Amino acid sequence: MLKLATDKDLDCILSFCDGDLLGTRIGCYCLAYGFERDFLNVWVNHTASGINAVIAKFYDSITIKADCEDLSEIREFVSMLGFTTLETSESTCLKLSYKSDEIKKSYIFNGTAENMEAQELSEEYFKALYQLVCENIPGSFGDDKESYLAFLSDFTFRKRRGLARSKGIILDGKLVSSVITSAEVPGNALISAVASDKTVRGTGIGRKTVLTMLSELQSEGKNIYVIALNESAEGFYEHLGFEFKENITIIRGR
Secondary structure, eight states: OEEEOOGGGHHHHHHHHTTOHHHHHHHHHHHHHTTOBTTEEEEEEEETTEEEEEEEEETTEEEEEEOOSOOHHHHHHHHHHOOSEEEEEHHHHHHHTOOOSEEEEEEEEOSOOOOOSOEEOOGGGHHHHHHHHHHHSTTSSOOSHHHHHHHHHHHHHHHHTTSOEEEEEEETTEEEEEEEEEEEETTEEEEEEEEEOGGGTTTTHHHHHHHHHHHHHHHTTOEEEEEEOSHHHHHHHHHHTEEEEEEEEEEEOO
């Protein structure tokens, strides 16, 4: 049975979502914002043995983690909700009988990282970080003021609660490489916004930035996940020590 989650469900949700990329995102939503926000709703599917599915709707985007075979009720429910994008694992997408609009590879870090010279970024560099990602990873962020302000509000809110962080390298006062954790929960982290300015490509600066983040997260005992946006990113992450975990499907506009 699907029901709207409350504070009483938090521990069960975190346990169910542990060790999973999309579960990390859902868990971070719950820890950051709780269960009484207009822009966030979380539902859990309960059985006699516990939770077997969690659905999170953050604004108009839905994330689903499910460990059950029959998803007909969930399919009907999310279709009724409507969404701009829905992200879930490829296996769950098939059980929902949705046709994916896009498939991305997800990875988990299984190497050893060392701390390099990247530094934690203060809030004064967040706009430069956003611009760096927009310029070097087309389509990753919206390029309008409203999208930037939404990112800034969400990221700083999570960062101040220890649920996100950022690293970068600054040369002559200019941010030339970046990486953030877009979601963190105890034991797990999802990195994103990995970008380097075109003037430093091929110098290893981007690699050093990511390795610094990986080293810090690894020292805290966290599983580290990433979604590769293209083939070039796949090779980059594999070279760093990431291993393929599963395909993530993106479904648009239902």
